[in-house]
Amino acid sequence: MKLISFDDYQIGVLTDENKVIEITELLPNLPEELRSFRMLTLIERWDTLQPLIKEHIKSKQPVDLDSVNLIAPVPAPRKVYAQPSNYKAHSEEMQASPWSGSAPQISSEQGMFLKASSSVSGPNDPILLPYSDRVIHHESELVMIMGKGGSMIPAEQALDHVFGYTCGLDMTVRGPEDRSKRKSFDSFAPIGSYIITADEISDPQSLEINLWVNEELRQHAFTKDMIVDCKNQIANMSWVARMEPGDLIFTGTPEGVGPVAPGDLVTINISEVGELSARAKARY
Structure with missing residues (x-):
């Protein structure tokens, strides 16, 4: 549904x-x-x-x-979890970038981080770019929406706790500051356009992700290439913080992240899940 x-x-x-x-x-x-x-x-x-x-x-x-x-299909989530550097090729591209000093190399070493719940926006909302003199990147991600809450959820039961899936953009200001600060600006977590309930997705590790900026294909990957798969993300994160219905989990971005400028149209498509488009706009 x-x-x-x-x-x-x-x-x-x-x-x-x-x-x-x-x-x-x-x-x-x-x-x-x-x-x-x-x-x-x-x-x-x-x-x-x-x-x-x-x-x-x-x-x-x-x-x-x-x-x-x-x-946004979930306009007011209690928490927004995120998995960092969860595709090997993306970790490698970040290590080769000017921002490599602040980025540990692999996802299994990093655990998780949180984005402000107020950063969530919807498909008809602009992505508000807060700086004119900082690099701001798109990151295309599969987003899980939790259904059943719980703490210390075993990996083998984790997907039973998922209510559904949607498309998400983890917008990011590059720089030395803490991840949560650089990723928590208003409108920096667009999700949508709808939730596809979990019973419609047989395997969240068999999905294809594409992202375009305007008409340029920037990101193309498969969720099977995640370093930490969906069920283990839930297990690891729920060991730290109790999960509640409606919590969001951004599952990590593949390689191909790149800059976004005012006026750009960013579109993410995930097979079986759906599509989301949002246009960037200067906030300054």
């Missing part, structure tokens, strides 16, 4: 014909100041809501996708 957030935090199902069926009425009525948590509520109550949703969409009239304004 494909799930979207749109307009004023409404929730919908995206059909195979690119039509939208709203399902917000199936969720508890939240006060206005808590509506951004609707998707978290759906994820937390998925086992109860899923059969109701399947019945609901049989009788409801869909609307055109163009008639709604897509926002």
